[in-house]
Amino acid sequence: MTQRPSKYKGPTVQRGKAVDHSTTDQRLLDQRGPTDWVHTDPWRVLRIQAEFVEGFGALAELGPAIGVFGSARTKPEDPAYAQGEALGRRLAEEQFAVITGGGPGAMEAANKGCSQAGGVSVGLGIELPFEAGLNPWVDLGVNFRYFFARKTMFVKYSQGFVVLPGGLGTLDEMFEALTLAQTQKVTSFPVVLVGSDYWRGLVDWLSGPVLESGKISAHDLDMVTVTDDVEEAVAIMAASREEHA
Template identity: 65%
Template sequence: MPNKRRERRQGQAVVRGRLVPSSTHDQRLLARQGPADWVHMDPWRVMRIQAEFVEGFGQLAELPPAVSVFGSARTKEGTPDYDMARDLGAALARAGYAVITGGGPGIMEAGNRGASEAGGISVGLGIELPFEQRMNDYVDLGIEFRYFFVRKTMFVKYSCGFIALPGGFGTLDELFEALTLVQTRKVTSFPVVLMGTEFWGGMLEWIKSSLLDTGKIAPEDMDLIHLTDDVEEAVSIIVEADRARSRQLAEEAEAAAAQDAEPQ
């Protein structure tokens, strides 16, 4: 028989031999002094991640229907892209939607500004970055996140559509995540609108020639993307998709009620 080694149960885990710590979790928790490395360990990070989800869900649960607007933080006030985002925020607010952005400057500020000036609800979901990026002044409800994936969940969960204006890596990341979720039907009736035909046109041509024409995506996948320069058209795409989703839910509820009423 092998030599019996020291053993300790730690929650769902069992550790033996050299992996058995010299002190217990309670001892380290209650110690008045000592290294603070434990707050950076993965099990503790899980608790922080859980707390971020709980905080985000709690703060955003009572929002009215909302649309996520993305674009470059580097866009300056007075430029055509800034003005487009500001007009878009106002138009979405007039249509009854809250506007959710990343809460920073540039396109994000413009979208929040338009919504705020039109009397709508303006939301900013910020992210902790190694460089300073404060929440813009037009945000009514702002939440700062440590983790990108928690923040992304909030953008998608509490939005009924996604509008991307010209932007960089962050905008592309959010755009293709949204497209993947729609393509794989993880979310339903979720329109994806690109505003800026000159900016996005080349990318769409690449998608067609390099992805569609070589069989990497299906022809119907191209229908997931709407391209426009017109603010009112972008908002109407969101509104029509929202109505279609409402009709679908009503039909599903009616079908379920009819099935329940059938004699067993």
Template identity: 70%
Template sequence: MRRSKVPEETTDQRLLDSTGSADWVHTDPWRVMRIQSEFVEGFGALAELGPAVSVFGSARTREDDPTYELGERVGSALVRAGYAVITGGGPGAMEAANKGACEAGGASVGLGIELPFETGLNRYVDLGVNFRYFFARKTMFVKYAQGFIVLPGGFGTLDELFEAITLVQTQKVTSFPIILMGTAYWQGLLDWLRSSALTAGTVSAKDLALITLTDDVDEAVAAIVASDQAHAPKAAEGSGTHPE
């Protein structure tokens, strides 16, 4: 740069000047750095976690709800099978799965999200990471898990469920079992998919076969283990985490 194009101040000067506006921290370029930091923090925290399963479910599930007890049994059974348990770190069904894992002596992980109505990670989380951005958090749920177990839940649970199905359907991830726990809760959704989406040709029977529906905790965990064993040679070649 020459003549009139030479700036009157330097980059270092702007960096060290503490009297300027702080608006820059809310600009898109700075958000890119924050997003990058969330990926770095998540990767660093979970890289050595070992085999894990992500468990989803409603934050609104009460402790006296049968789903809460189901979540505890799922978390405990996964630990006994050699898996860490990853949840969204919140209350309800997520807390139940973390509690089951924690009390069984396993790794209990919570990946929290900044929301105006959340109160932080539940007390059964041993390793927690908080995120500002849903998409960074979702990457961790998939990258470091050998499968999903989905308890009854609402929009957030459905969001994670259908994203996982889409990633498997499009072969973005492989060897990734997706298990719905609670036939009474989920059967209507599967019936609709078969009667409407499958009939209309917007999904295929192969797509629907990606989902396992059960009330049996042992069956759910066995499906995860069987998938792991079927793909053991490929897993041994990599880092032990799910393929990107």
């Protein structure tokens, strides 16, 4: 049987002709929509509230966890996929749960490594027009309509972040975590970028023009560690846990 296109909207799944082609975030933020939709904003607040309640309820007893970011486009033959598996496995062995965006690619790799090692493999899915559902290695999954609700769960329940090679979504998640730490909106936590060749250009830019022009301070760069060694990444997370125990 040919697999039909499918799409998740929070806890709801759409397949075939039932699939719509916009997202809840898009409709929320689009001021050009019809007025009847705009006038439903007060009711939409209840749905937003429900997403927070669902996320808090699902994750409240999770225990120590590390957020892992990375590209959904990472292929199984990509070395970054193997690194993701190894990372998920080692975090589980160190008694960390692993939280990813629940998608394919690098996220799937980290979930797979964690699940196979007997750890708690968490996926926080998001409604997108081009991705369908959580990867099969997610043991505890929550689907969200709104990015901001999902991002809150990452920050609230992760004690640190490991970032595998990724694109715009990965950069967004990484820089949001760094910004929250820099502005002391959250207790500082370690951020490790895995893949020195991949991240070198970004780090050179931050430590060059951005720092030299006074847009950031040298201390801001200390929040980030770049490595090719999964063991080092895991050791940094474990050391931070001990420091804040």
